[in-house]
Amino acid sequence: MGGLGAGLVFPILPALGPQLGISGFMIGLILSANRITRLAFDAPAGHLIDRLGGRGPITFGLLIEGIGILCFSLALRVGPAAGWLLFGRAIFGIGSALLMVGIQATALGVSTRQDRGRKMASVRIAMSLGAPMGMALGGLLAERYSNDTAFLVGAASTFVAAAIAARLIPQVPHSVRVPASHEGLMTRLRALAALPAFPFMATAWGFNLLIFLSVQGVMLATLVLLVQARHIELFGLANQGSAGLAMGVMMGGASLAGLALGRIIDRLHLRSSLLIPALTGLAAGFMVLAFAHGTDMLLVGVLLIGGTFNGVSLPLLALLGDVTPPAAYGRAMGMYQIFGDIGGSLGPMVGIELFLRFGAETVYLALGMLILSSLSAAFWVRRREGVWCGRAG
The missing domain is CATH 1.20.1250.20 (MFS general substrate transporter like domains)
Incomplete structure (x- = not known):
């Protein structure tokens, strides 16, 4: 469900952008913004998950993704549209880093040598299907109803996913987490x-x-x-x-x-x-x-x-x-x-x-x-x- 928002904008934004007076270059930048911010936050997300476990960061990541999708809806109501869309995709990338790193690290943490292949396969398949499902859902809702409907449904589904994650994501045992210390991210990466x-x-x-x-x-x-x-x-x-x-x-x-x-x-x-x-x-x-x-x-x-x-x-x-x-x-x-x-x-x-x-x-x-x-x-x-x-x- 968290991947739906990632694919939601792809069938909508290339057609919506010119209607809102957004240049082709800016449309490309908006579509890439989530990956750019995710690159910056992947390593800090991993550090945070080692400290806190996966459930909290995953839930928080989904909430951030939902807020990012709501910014797409705001772009249709409040100017400048390009600014809201760019901000929304950038925010979405931060949530995506917490979600993607958190899910995979949690799957490793709750698996054993005997079942790790099956658990990682289930996680990777779910991750790979999320964006294509979002593309299909976004295109269908935009064509049948409106662009705003597609954005609001995407945000609602992401908030529902956050509530589900808060209840159902298993918490990694305290014994496998990093003990609290004053060591920073770079120190821990050097230890890696x-x-x-x-x-x-x-x-x-x-x-x-x-x-x-x-x-x-x-x-x-x-x-x-x-x-x-x-x-x-x-x-x-x-x-x-x-x-x-x-x-x-x-x-x-x-x-x-x-x-x-x-x-x-x-x-x-x-x-x-x-x-x-x-x-x-x-x-x-x-x-x-x-x-x-x-x-x-x-x-x-x-x-x-x-x-x-x-x-x-x-x-x-x-x-x-x-x-x-x-x-x-x-x-x-x-x-x-x-x-x-x-x-x-x-x-x-x-x-x-x-x-x-x-x-x-x-x-x-x-x-x-x-x-x-x-x-x-x-x-x-x-x-x-x-x-x-x-x-x-």
Whole structure:
């Protein structure tokens, strides 16, 4: 429910902005503002969660998100509209940092070696479905009723989610939290860098950047351009409809694969064993898209990508929980989220420009080769996993 507000504005703002006299550049800045502020608050959010546990920060984050969405409604009533929209998205980003880092750190804190894969899979699937559901809900409500109705429903659902979180989110036991001290955030981040498993932690953060750069960034931003350039139609839909349906197929495949992968990860002696086939399949998906000139190849490509990218993220998240001291889960997940947000921010900017300049074949083949080049890091993680887990245990 917290992700609904993140996707709510995407089908509304590009059309609403010109009606309110907002320039295209400002619309882009407004849409990016939440990710910019989230980058600034991911690490402090992790520090706060290590100190207080997850329930309070998650609840507070949802309340902040709801206030941010209410600012969108105010933009329709009180000027300047661009200022309210920008402020609302920036505020939303602060709440989003608390929510996303808090949920993942809490899932690590309440899980064990035996069920961590399943719990992290459930959390990641819920997070990945929130924004697409928000896009669908926002577009439907705006078309059927009004933009203001969409904003108010989004805010109300977020406040309801905050009330649910305050009652149902499990509190991490006091034994795994950081004891009160006068040490600041930077001191605690330096302590994180001194941990024996820090090389793996940094590698996991790097893989998260790669996934967000390639899948959440470049592919999602350029898929409509691919459909348009190659005149691909799904069920007679136009460019945006065909691209949206292909994205839906990818996310549906990712959700189903994630549920199965969670159980597999919990049964594996070496969780990182999944990295090598998953990275190979992910690279193959981008290479299929590079040569996709029809519906069949397009669907094969997005299904390959959807079915494999969680095979990279989920084992690394579970292993991150295995090798990180519980008192540092918040900081570890804060850094994990920072790297993902960097990749998700760079992907659309770089991907669209390169796509327009060099074309789909070059961009998607380059992504496939980039992913294949990361196999060396995956082999290294697999060789070292037993050592890191032994030291953590």
